[in-house]
Amino acid sequence: MGSAESPTASWTDIDWLHNVGMRQDTFTYLCNHPRPQLERQRTCYRAPLTVEQRVAVTLRRLSTNIEYQSILHLFGIGISTAHTVIQEVVSAIVRILKPLLIKVPKGNHLRNIVNGFRDKWGFPQCAGADYYNRKGYYSILLPGVADHKLMFWDISVGCPGKVHDSRVFGNSSIFQKGQSSKHFPPWSEGFQGVSVPVSIVADTAYPLLPWLQKPYPEGQGITQDQRMYNYRLSRARMCVERTFDRLKARWRCLLKRNGHSINVINKVVAACCTLHNLCQSRGEELDPMLLENVDDDGTRLTSLIYVLLL
Numbered sequence: 001m002g003s004a005e006s007p008t009a010s011w012t013d014i015d016w017l018h019n020v021g022m023r024q025d026t027f028t029y030l031c032n033h034p035r036p037q038l039e040r041q042r043t044c045y046r047a048p049l050t051v052e053q054r055v056a057v058t059l060r061r062l063s064t065n066i067e068y069q070s071i072l073h074l075f076g077i078g079i080s081t082a083h084t085v086i087q088e089v090v091s092a093i094v095r096i097l098k099p100l101l102i103k104v105p106k107g108n109h110l111r112n113i114v115n116g117f118r119d120k121w122g123f124p125q126c127a128g129a130d131y132y133n134r135k136g137y138y139s140i141l142l143p144g145v146a147d148h149k150l151m152f153w154d155i156s157v158g159c160p161g162k163v164h165d166s167r168v169f170g171n172s173s174i175f176q177k178g179q180s181s182k183h184f185p186p187w188s189e190g191f192q193g194v195s196v197p198v199s200i201v202a203d204t205a206y207p208l209l210p211w212l213q214k215p216y217p218e219g220q221g222i223t224q225d226q227r228m229y230n231y232r233l234s235r236a237r238m239c240v241e242r243t244f245d246r247l248k249a250r251w252r253c254l255l256k257r258n259g260h261s262i263n264v265i266n267k268v269v270a271a272c273c274t275l276h277n278l279c280q281s282r283g284e285e286l287d288p289m290l291l292e293n294v295d296d297d298g299t300r301l302t303s304l305i306y307v308l309l310l
């Protein structure tokens with residue numbers, strides 16, 4: 001398959017969205033960043049796959065979980081070649097683009113996020129919402145923090161799905177950075193005489209920490225003010241649920257059985273989070289029908305990156 005045979009040459013705008021989940025201009029932007037790492041030299045035997053072909057094959061697989069036999073028919077490359085190409089592209093995305101697109105907010109970026117949570121959901125001094133899977137499937141956990149624009153700014157990939165909550169959180173980069181005061185600067189604001197630092201919001205399974213807020217326990221004795229606090233915290237946390245839903249809707253390989261090794265799976269999940277942020281930052285539209293179909297076997301996978309391993 002040489003560049004002259006590339007099926008992308010005849011794609012319409014609709015074809016681009018259907019086949020690789022993004023517009024052509026975003027696809028070109030994506031190809032240009034890891035181009036030096038993905039280009040291959042021409043040999044005496046045949047022309048190498050272009051960077052565009054390699055990225056298109058990878059995005060098609062990630063966005064649809066298409067079988068490798070179908071990749072053979074669509075792109076004209078062998079199954080073993082497709083395996084190699086996808087692993088190389090995924091690795092390049094994680095190595096080159098992830099540090100650019102998934103990072104702890106600072107300066108004006110942090111202030112914009114805090115203002116966004118305050119203006120949208122009435123929750124002050126919030127810089128993100130944290131979430132991860134606590135179901136018993138054989139899966140990979142993805143603790144992640146999302147901002148008000150439904151973009152990840154921290155992820156930790158790799159824990160098996162049955163690992164206890166406390167161990168998952170304690171081993172996550174989110175916890176390590178928070179405990180070492182590497183998340184946010186000492187920026188506080190006063191509310192009713194109380195100095196409130198910038199923090200992340202989470203659910204009741206998380207510990208209460210100076211940089212991590214959780215709801216008050218529901219039940220007898222809870223005050224009206226505490227109920228209002230819980231309500232606003234719950235609204236603020238909706239952003240991370242929506243972020244996970246959009247991630248899975250765009251990159252449907254995360255919803256189905258996947259035959260890669262555990263090391264490759266970790267890179268695939270990280271690459272999908274990176275690509276999600278790329279699409280969000282460039283205003284890529286998402287078909288509402290895809291969002292309606294992120295359920296699996298009737299179970300709403302709000303916090304689960306459901307990557308089943310063969």
